[in-house]
Amino acid sequence: MTDTAQAGVGQASRGMRLPRTARRAQLLEAAQHVFVTNGYHAAAMDDIADRAGVSKPVLYQHFPGKLELYTALLETHVDELVGRVRHALASTTDNKQRVRTTVAAFYDFVNSEGEAYRMIFESDLRGEPAVQAAVDRATNESVDAITETIIADAGLDVERARLLAIGLVGMSQVSARSWLAADRPVPREDAISLIATLAWRGIGAGFPLQHPQ
Structure with missing residues (x-):
């Protein structure tokens, strides 16, 4: 608006x-x-x-107070981001496409109107416990959702699946923010494809589906 x-x-x-x-x-x-x-x-x-x-x-x-207002707003954005990730994972049973839709979830959140991502990833209030807890939840719940999917489909133990999930979240979030900060130097679809391909060649090729559909 x-x-x-x-x-x-x-x-x-x-x-x-x-x-x-x-x-x-x-x-x-x-x-x-x-x-x-x-x-x-x-x-x-x-x-x-x-x-x-x-x-x-x-x-x-x-x-x-201002802190309560800020925290309430931050929590709504965390819910939105985690919801996007969960929706991406549930949108298909094709794991290659899941990687792409998950990467796209971060790009679309970062690129959305209103710059909500800045309150999560660039908050100037990390010293407040309630704010830090909300920021941590954004990462942890996204990682949890991806970890569950990797365990179910790749048959890895929790520790290895979680490390892969952390890598995918970090890669998606950092690259999306860098892409936006650089004023979108390549088209959105191209950027998502590049990162999704990089991630898939590591996750998909190295850890194939254990129970093919």
């Missing part, structure tokens, strides 16, 4: 009574823009309330 459109939404919603879930979603959307634009420390609750088109008391009714 553009700044002009967002401002219009804020003005239109000022003074309106919204269902609690709708109001919470509106506040989180406003907070996303302010946190990504300014960083946590420079972001002000006044700015978030103003962008959402509500008074500060309304904002504080939903979130008792």
Whole structure:
């Protein structure tokens, strides 16, 4: 949503009574823009309330403080990323395609509107236990999902499967962020294919399916 459109939404919603879930979603959307634009420390609750088109008391009714608001928003992004990874793994039984869809899940998350990835991978609040726990969950639950799939299909023990999963997550996440930071020097599909091919030649060729369909 553009700044002009967002401002219009804020003005239109000022003074309106919204269902609690709708109001919470509106506040989180406003907070996303302010946190990504300014960083946590420079972001002000006044700015978030103003962008959402509500008074500060309304904002504080939903979130008792800036940290709680930031953490709630971060958790929604972690859920989104993990959901993308799980969906990618469940979308096919072809393991070569699974590698590709998993890599694509990270690229699509990093490339999505709103730059949600920055709150997970570039948070300036890692010293807060709640924030660090959420950031760790993004990696750990993605790794867990991939580990389960590798164990089921490649017959490896947990330790070896998990190490492979960590490698795939790290490769996908770091390359996706580098690709975006470099202003997408190659088309998205090409970038995903390159990383998926690299990963598949290690995982797929070295650890074939133990129980062919």
